[in-house]
Amino acid sequence: MTAKYFDYRAGLGNVGSYQASAKPFLSSSIDVPKTGTVVRVNFPNVTRFITIKNTGPDDGSADMDMRVGFSENGINDGNYLTVANQESYSADWRVTSLYLKVHTTSTNNATASIIGGMTTIDSKELVHNWSGSEGVG
Numbered sequence: 001m002t003a004k005y006f007d008y009r010a011g012l013g014n015v016g017s018y019q020a021s022a023k024p025f026l027s028s029s030i031d032v033p034k035t036g037t038v039v040r041v042n043f044p045n046v047t048r049f050i051t052i053k054n055t056g057p058d059d060g061s062a063d064m065d066m067r068v069g070f071s072e073n074g075i076n077d078g079n080y081l082t083v084a085n086q087e088s089y090s091a092d093w094r095v096t097s098l099y100l101k102v103h104t105t106s107t108n109n110a111t112a113s114i115i116g117g118m119t120t121i122d123s124k125e126l127v128h129n130w131s132g133s134e135g136v137g
Contacts, residue, residue, distance in 0.1 A: 010120045012046070012094070022048040022117025028055075032100050032110040038072045039100045045118040046126050047095050053088035053115075057108035064110045065103035075099045096123040 010017040025043055032039050054066040063085035069075035082103055083089050102110050 012121060012125055014121070017046075017119040017121050018048050018092075018094075020119075022119065025114070025116035025118050028111075028113040030100065030112040030114065032066060032102055032112055034102055034107060034109050036102060038075055040072070040097055041100065041114060042097045043095070043116055043118060043123060045096075045123055046121040047093055048117040048119050049090065049092045050095070050098065050117075051088055051090040051115040052083055052098070052100075053113045054083040054085055055111045055113055056085045057110055064108065066110050066112060067099075067101040067103050069099045069101075070095060070097075072099055075101050094126065096126050 023045070025047075027041065030039065030041065052068050054064070057064045065082050065084050067075050067080040068083055068089070069080035071079075074080055080099075080101075081089065098114070100112055
């Protein structure tokens with residue numbers, strides 16, 4: 001007799017994964033170079049929510065806006081959101097990475113902090129390649 005075996009696990013369509021409390025992900029003092037280099041922040045699991053804070057220039061001087069997007073192409077080609085100095089943005093995004101970049105060339109590096117709520121869904125489950133086209137950046 002063959003045993004029936006079902007491999008039940010959390011997946012992208014599993015509603016309970018987004019209703020349960022999330023595992024915390026915290027990262028602060030993320031250096032975003034003044035050269036305009038794109039910084040990729042990877043998450044260990046698919047996120048339930050994310051809060052990004054632009055903590056400003058690393059020397060505390062003038063305001064500096066920061067771009068936040070879902071791909072390097074998007075952040076370079078206009079599909080991004082801008083977070084002003086000392087402001088934060090929160091959203092319920094299902095992603096495995098974010099991209100950060102200084103909005104304009106500056107004489108100072110910027111810094112960022114990210115708080116993410118992780119689901120139990122492995123990051124390999126989300127295979128989308130956010131190319132930066134069609135408004136997804």
